[in-house]
Amino acid sequence: MMKALTYIEPGVIKYQTVEKPKLLEPTDVIGKTVLTTICGSDLHFWRGAFPETNALAKKNGTRGVILGHEGLIKVEKVGPEVKNFKPGDICIVSCVSSCGHCYYCEEGCEAHCAENGGDCGCILGHEIDGTQAEYIRVPLADTSLYKCPEGIPLESLLMLSDILPTSYELGVRDGGVKEGSTVAIVGLGPIGLAALLSAKALKPAYIVAIDLDDTRLELAKKLGADYTINPKKEDPVSFVMKLPINRKGKQPGVDTAIECVGSPTTFELCQKLVGMNGIIANVGVHSKPTNLEMERLWIMNIKITTGLVNTNSTPELLKKVVDGDLDPSPLITHHFKLSEVEKAYEVFKNASESHAIKIVLTPD
Ligand SMILES: [Zn+2]
Ligand SMILES: [Zn+2]
Numbered sequence: 001m002m003k004a005l006t007y008i009e010p011g012v013i014k015y016q017t018v019e020k021p022k023l024l025e026p027t028d029v030i031g032k033t034v035l036t037t038i039c040g041s042d043l044h045f046w047r048g049a050f051p052e053t054n055a056l057a058k059k060n061g062t063r064g065v066i067l068g069h070e071g072l073i074k075v076e077k078v079g080p081e082v083k084n085f086k087p088g089d090i091c092i093v094s095c096v097s098s099c100g101h102c103y104y105c106e107e108g109c110e111a112h113c114a115e116n117g118g119d120c121g122c123i124l125g126h127e128i129d130g131t132q133a134e135y136i137r138v139p140l141a142d143t144s145l146y147k148c149p150e151g152i153p154l155e156s157l158l159m160l161s162d163i164l165p166t167s168y169e170l171g172v173r174d175g176g177v178k179e180g181s182t183v184a185i186v187g188l189g190p191i192g193l194a195a196l197l198s199a200k201a202l203k204p205a206y207i208v209a210i211d212l213d214d215t216r217l218e219l220a221k222k223l224g225a226d227y228t229i230n231p232k233k234e235d236p237v238s239f240v241m242k243l244p245i246n247r248k249g250k251q252p253g254v255d256t257a258i259e260c261v262g263s264p265t266t267f268e269l270c271q272k273l274v275g276m277n278g279i280i281a282n283v284g285v286h287s288k289p290t291n292l293e294m295e296r297l298w299i300m301n302i303k304i305t306t307g308l309v310n311t312n313s314t315p316e317l318l319k320k321v322v323d324g325d326l327d328p329s330p331l332i333t334h335h336f337k338l339s340e341v342e343k344a345y346e347v348f349k350n351a352s353e354s355h356a357i358k359i360v361l362t363p364d
Helices: 040-046 051-063 154-158 163-173 190-200 214-222 236-241 264-273 294-300 314-322 338-349
Strands: 002-009 012-018 029-037 071-078 090-093 135-138 145-147 182-186 206-210 227-229 254-259 274-282 303-305 332-337 358-362
Touching: 002 051, 002 338, 012 338, 029 090, 029 154, 040 338, 071 135, 071 154, 090 154, 145 314, 154 314, 154 358, 163 190, 163 254, 163 274, 163 314, 182 190, 182 236, 182 264, 190 206, 190 214, 190 254, 206 214, 206 236, 214 227, 227 236, 236 264, 254 264, 264 274, 274 294, 332 338, 338 358
Parallel strands: 182 206, 182 254, 206 227, 254 274, 274 303, 332 358
Antiparallel strands: 002 012, 029 071, 029 135, 029 358, 071 090, 090 145
């Protein structure tokens, strides 16, 4: 048996004893958890926002569904078809479980892998048991695990499970951030701050960081934001429109506006911040329709990108961390034992008071 954080029904999570996972498929790995963490989306699972998880929890009764989709494991058992990993390997568990050979995986859209048995790539802690447990079953392990390089703090590598690939792929890479370009990041939660770190590594001309929380703005400044704006105190649009133009003939507005909240207000703000020929890169998870100012944007040659993370940037990000070009450690604000996970959820939920960004959980 083992201990795990389980989702029982909307609003109810419980740290309890459950059975240890077993190898179910020949491509599975079972690992002992080294570190795990809580994601913003886990709070949505907690309140019951995902019908698939609600249905599975109902079927499982008091046992519930183990939450979490980020973690590091020490491999204990490997299925007969696993070629790349052996017992003892310390690995990053990707939040996307993908096969590497189906239509979507071959097209670089691992987010919709057709072979993992779920509705999307992110099945851990959603459609199957997740990572907030003493042991984890990782399906399609050869293409869903990454060996931890030596000499890098393990908690930094934990940031490669989800927030770094998510913010980099959907915000920075899809947003076309490059050397000398101009960037606005709206929303400085874990994802927005991770986007700031990975954007900074590409040496843009400037990054404007926007959030309603002054503590997060201060952290953004420390992480390299050139300008920080609290919309409660200053209008971000007029601020951005007055920034110096860095190329001859260019109109005001940023080249890339990265949306990291998922609300109509913040997406509409991005539409106002973006300049001619710019890109609005949406990372936020939306639950309501948003007004799209097509009548104004169409003639500006704006691109809008959005999606679910594919995690195919993980090797590239891992190299940046190893080379010292990207240091995820400032994102880690709190540490708890896995047995304190219920308390850690409360602290994470009350981020405006606790100032939590990422909480590292270590099994007892
Ligand atoms: Zn997540
Ligand atoms: Zn696939």
